[in-house]
Amino acid sequence: MPKKFKVFFYFLFITFLLTINVYATSFKKNILILTSYHRGYEWNDIIEQGFLSILKNYGEYINIKIEYMDALNNNDGIYYDKLLTLYKDKYKNSKFDMVICSDNWAYDFFQKHREELFPSTPLIFTGLNNFESYKSQDKLIENSTGVLESIDIKGNIDLILTMHPNTKNIIIIDDTTITGTGLSTDLNKLIYGNYSNVHFQEIKNMTLEDTIKKINSTDKNSVVLFTSTSIKTNDGSTLYPVEIIHNLKNKTSIPIYGIWDILLGNGIIGGKISSGFDQGVYAGKIAEKIINGEQIKNIPIMNDIGSNYMFDYNELVRFKINKSQLPKNSIIINQPSSMYSITKKQWTILLCSLFSFFTLIIIFLIINIQKLIKTKKKLKESELNLHNNFNFLRTLLDTITTPIFCKDINGKYTDCNYAFEEYIGLSKDEIINKTVYDLKQGNLAEIYHKADLELIKTKGHQNYETQIIGTNGEKQDVIFNKSSILSNYEAIGIVGVIIDITELKKNEHKLNRLLKFKEVMIEVNQSIIGLTNINELFDLILSKSIALMKGAKYGSVLLLKEDINLVIASSIGYDDEKTKDFILPLESSFHYLKTKGKITSTIIIDDVFNLYSSKYVVLGKNDWKIVSCISTPIIINNKLFGMINIDSDEKDIFNEDDIDIMNYMKYQIENTISTHNLYNEIMYLSKYDKLTNIYNRRSFEEIFDKVLSEALRHNNSFLLVIFDLNGLKLVNDTYGHLQGDEFIKSFVNKLKSSISETDILARYGGDEFIGVFSNTQLDSLSEKFEELNKYFIDNPIILEGNKVTYNYSYGIATFLSDAVSYSQLIKIADERMYIYKENLKRKLK
Incomplete structure (x- = not known):
């Protein structure tokens, strides 16, 4: 290299390029926004802002019309009829590519008049509440999608009790709108059986002045949770959420929490906040997809865009709440700026500025170095200067x-x-x-x-x-x-x-994994709703867990039987023949051996083979062996129910992220199993008598209707029998009702053992029982009942050491020959039972 290049050039260049490519359609897209409220209603405006923030780059390629229904102030059939007439006339020559409905009133109006106004036009909805009610009433609009509004009442109540542990009274301010009614229903379900130490007061349809008076008269350990869309004043004026909060803040002295982001910064401390802007953004993204040609039927409904813990710094200071009390990752507005509170965006701007500054410095230095080289021969007298400058540049570059x-x-x-x-x-x-x-x-x-x-x-x-x-x-x-x-x-x-960018790539990978995990959470939650078989849940959890964990290949759900043995209820990657009859003692399981019997939480096991002193059992296909695994217990009612194991034939595969996934899957299985068991118990009690385990009266009457229909169709005969257990009152009075229950069970067990499996037996009420007997004759059945009665008389029951003799009375009615209706058969059998009872009394005397 020539001598003139002894000083080396340095250059640092970085380019940030943001390209927004707006797909230009061949014609304008016409969009109608139909909003439930009036212009200037804060919640309505923030949703519009979110929606328009997505579509603003489409400029001349879209044409947006906005209609405000003003349903808060005008909500009756006459007004809606006038709206319908107005819109018919106004848009009779218009065709829209899509309609955006904001909140329930707009959705209901569109659902009712869609075919009259905008036939078959795709619908995007936002802020929709009570979605399950629409679904159950078959009021879902075809060719539609959007975002549902999910308000976390429980999250806000739990937050209030955490932030204010001495709270004795929570005042809920709501209204009678569709949203308010749904929140009120959710609240009543939520507080039933929960929060026994807190009194809940619901303020609804009360003027602002009366509301303030009510709040000021409550216990000082009270907190307000505001969920209302509007409140009237004594002079009949209507106030909306932000203005209401201003009044409550200025005229009351207790903490106020809210559920919408429009209230933050206006007087509420904070809460678990639902964002109208985010709902609008999601609706805008759906509209963007439709503009770019995607079919609306392929765009799923967003069940919940989530909510964040958000707080106003000024209100935290006002009520002397320390930031350390706030939930993790809380967002705080109005917080004084400091070096430690610079946002990610501000850091990015600062770093880019510094980066550009250093780039300019380096370019400047390189230019100067070039000039120095060119003039070196001519200016030997400046060699010392050049040398010093070079050393400075050298030091500067080494400092970078x-x-x-x-x-x-x-x-x-x-x-x-x-x-x-x-x-x-x-x-x-x-x-x-x-x-x-x-x-x-x-x-x-x-x-x-x-x-x-x-x-x-x-x-x-x-x-x-x-x-x-x-x-x-x-x-x-x-x-x-x-x-x-x-x-x-x-x-x-x-x-x-x-x-x-190694750490950046790692963080990007972690973020992508979290996004994928969120998608799986939504899919699992949606799938659980339709599951009828608990094993289907096991299969779903295993497949999703393995898909999320890098290196995971196999898995199993083990259930504990008789508190000592584990059996495989579901598996992936295992040999079905080997697992079918496989039984593993609990004390030989990976989890038990690793924790020495303390099975309480999710653990990672990287030394599976070191846990075994005896021969290892191979259950995998192609004889693969478990090298490492992650295991979590399934706990139901504070008792070990089973385990979920995700396995790999490689070492050191699992990490802390995988523990989070397993804990979520563990929660889903535990929750679903608990719900499943409760459902089975309720279903059983709806059909059977809890004491005797035979049919109850309602189930019997449902079954009898089928027996009667079948008998009428085929002209078959059967016998209806009413039994009355004699002496029950005496037993209850003498020995108590618990012994009376034993008295009844003894009778039923003996009666059940004397009849055939095709016969039907039920508890009719108290000490009366009823049965239907087919394929038998009147004489033989009467003979059987007489023998059974003799047995009871000859074999007294022992109650508290005393022999108690008992018997029963019965009456038989024959279908066809005696009567053909249920009520007549009952009447005849009942009359004959009382005749038998009187005869039995005389006989025993």
Whole structure:
């Protein structure tokens, strides 16, 4: 290299390019926004802002019309009829590509009059409440999708009790709108059986003045939760949420929480907040998809866009609430700025500014170095000056923490800064006059060299992402920014900067995994609703867990039987024949051995083989063996119910992220099993008598209707019998009702053992029982009952050490010959039972 290039040039370049490519359709898209409220209603406006923020870039390609229904102030049939007439006339010559309905009133109006106004027009809805009610009443609008509004009342109540542990009274301010009615219903369900130490007061249809008076008269340990859409004043004026909160803040002294983001900064402390802006953004994204040609039927309904814990710093200070009391990841507005509270966006701007500043400095330095080289021969007297300047630049570049290097046209390194030496793990002497092939970069060296040759050829700039082998021998993700060094328009070398993005890529991977986990959570929640078989849930949980965990290949759900053995209820990757009759003692399970019997939480086991002293049992297909696993217990009613195991044939596969996934799946299984068991118990009690385990009266009458229909159809006969257990009152009075229950069970058990499986027996009420007997004759059945009565008389029951003799009376009615209706058969059998009872009394005397 010529002497004039003894001073090496340095150049640092980074380009941020944001490209927004708006797909221009061949014609304008006409969009109608139909909102439930009036212009200026804060919630309505914030949803519009979110929606328009997405579509603003489409400019001339869309035409948006907005109609305000003003349903809060006008909500009757006459007004809606006038609206219908107005819209018919106004839009009779208009055709819309989609309609956006904001909140329930607009949705209901569109659902009722869609075919009259906008037939078959796609509908996007936002802020829709009580979705299940629409679904159950078959009021879902075809060719529609959108975002449902989910308000977390429980989350807000739990937050209030956490922030104010001495709370004795929670005042809920709501209204009678569709949203208010739904929230009131959810509240009543929520507080039933919960929050026994807190009194809930619901204020509804009360004027602002009376509401303030009511609040000021309550206990000082009270908190307000505001959910209303509007409130009247004594003079008949209507106030809306923000104005209401201003009044409550100024005229009451107790903490106020809310559920909508429009209230934050206006007087509420905060809450678990639902964002109208986010709902509008999601609706805008749906509209964007439709504009770009996607079918609305392929766009799913967003069940819940979530809510965030948000607080107003000024109100926290006002009520002396420390930020340490707030939930994790809470958002605080109006917080005084500090170096520690700079937002991510502000940091980005600051770093970009610094980066640009250093770029300009380096460019300036390179230009000056070039000038110094050109004038060196002519200005030998300034050599000392040049030397000092060079040392300054050298020090400055070595101070920069970003790796910088220079190469000549042959690919040999001519200079680098200290950061480059540290990053590569070699000294400058080991780098200078060496090529990339000498820097232990393996197969990656050929990629770098080809890129350098192309850069010298084009005399331009390069910016690309690749990998470098770091000092630890592992590949690091980096971005190369390189530029040609030109002299008289000829390339004489290149200067490059390395930006390490390894951590950024890791965070990006983690974020993508979290997003995928969120999608799986939504899918699992939706799938659980339709499950009828608990094993289907096991299969679903296993498949989703394995799909989310890198390296996970196999899994099983083990259920505990008789508190000692585990059996496989569901598995993936196991040999079905081997698992069918497999029984594993609890004390031999991975989890038990690893924790020494303390099975309480999710654990990772990377030393499976070290847990076994005896022969290892191979259950996998193709004889694969478990090397590592992650295991979590299923706890139902504070008792071990089973385990979920996700397995791998590789070591050190699982990490803390996988524990979060397992804990979520564990929660879903525990919750569903508890619900499933409760449902089975309720269903059983709806059909059977709890004491005797035979049919109750309602179930019997349902079954009897089927028996009667069948008998009428085929002209068959059957016998209806009414039984009356004699002496029950005496037993209850003498020995108590618990012994009376034993008395009844003894009778029923003996009676059940004396009849056939096809006969039907039920408890009719108290000490009366009823049965239907087919395939038998009157005489033989009467004979059987007489023998049974004799048995009871001859074999007294022992109650509290005393022998108690008992018997029963019965009456038989024959279908067809006696009567053909249920009521007549009952009447005849009942009369004959009382005749029998009187005869039995005389006989026993």
